[in-house]
Amino acid sequence: MAEEKEAAEAVVADLHKKITEAFDVFDHESNKTVDVREIGTIIRSLGCCPSEGELHDLLAEVEEEEPTGFIRFERFLPLMTKVLLERRYRPAPEDVLLRAFEVLDKQKRGYLTKEDLTKYMTLEGEPFTQDEMEEMMSAAVDPDKNLVLYKEYVSMLLVEDH
Incomplete structure (x- = not known):
């Protein structure tokens, strides 16, 4: 049981690292935010291929109550981790x-x-x-x-x- 938990934690840690690296490329101010228009590029760089409608739904989940034009890392990381773990938006074979x-x-x-x-x-x-x-x-x-x-x-x- 402990080995499975460690393996799962390692997978999540690896995903967090990949998501952080992808996000940081577009965090030009180094303030843990990116322009909302960059989110699609970040998500696609992580191997996901959502449609524009699906991307719009994802944005609705991570945007602030009052949209600022920026997405905060602390909101993006848990959602993107879940998306990757669930293998959502896989590219066509x-x-x-x-x-x-x-x-x-x-x-x-x-x-x-x-x-x-x-x-x-x-x-x-x-x-x-x-x-x-x-x-x-x-x-x-x-x-x-x-x-x-x-x-x-x-x-x-x-x-x-x-």
Whole structure:
């Protein structure tokens, strides 16, 4: 029983360390607060992939009663620890990502054009912003072929599961 408790405490301590390190990157004033607009980036850097709606719900849990535009570490740490322990917002597995691209690639060519991908990502579902599209394209587009070779891109998207 004691060994299980020690193992659980070690897992939590490791998560606290990872969360603290991720938070500190954006704590520019070193005052244990970050801009509310950075929380999505912090959460995603920890291997979670919440939708915008889920991210909004998380923010509602950690924001002050009277929103200040900043999130305090002391409120973020317990919530993020719980999220990670529960393995919430896991990224899509490789086979699901590949199938999604294959559905878009109606001619089964193994690639999408930048224009096609932009159209799908900005007009369907939860649309990407211009900034999100630029960031995605910088990683997704093969510079030599000027195409999105999605099998290669999917392998870049995979998050190591620790």
